[in-house]
Amino acid sequence: MEPFDYDEEKAIAFIRQNVGEEISAKYSDDDIIDVIDCIFDYYEINGLLDIDLEDDDDVIDVNDVVDYAKKMIRRDKLSRIDLNDVEPLVVAELKYEEECFN
Numbered sequence: 569m570e571p572f573d574y575d576e577e578k579a580i581a582f583i584r585q586n587v588g589e590e591i592s593a594k595y596s597d598d599d600i601i602d603v604i605d606c607i608f609d610y611y612e613i614n615g616l617l618d619i620d621l622e623d624d625d626d627v628i629d630v631n632d633v634v635d636y637a638k639k640m641i642r643r644d645k646l647s648r649i650d651l652n653d654v655e656p657l658v659v660a661e662l663k664y665e666e667e668c669f670n
Contacts, residue, residue, distance in 0.1 A: 579604060579664050586660035591653050599648055603657045606637035634658045 580600050584592040610633050611617045634655045641647045641654060649657070 582664040583660040587656045591656055604661055606640045607633055607661055610636045
């Protein structure tokens with residue numbers, strides 16, 4: 569996966585559209601970027617940002633990404649994100665990546 573063409577503004581708009589008005593209305597763009605940052609931190613920790621010419625079939629375990637994001641958000645005392653909203657936010661972001669990079 570290559571994050572080079574990642575457009576945060578488009579990702580935020582896509583996420584907002586895919587999580588629905590109720591969740592979207594709760595959060596600022598910065599809040600959503602915090603979730604996106606958790607996802608990319610997960611990728612970095614797990615070597616998923618490394619370019620490997622022989623292995624383009626990295627499988628991302630959505631549950632692992634959600635668990636990691638929840639753990640990081642729980643640690644962030646300033647985070648306004650409800651842990652119940654982490655999964656739909658993560659799933660929407662992963663769907664954005666899938667549509668952009670596949």
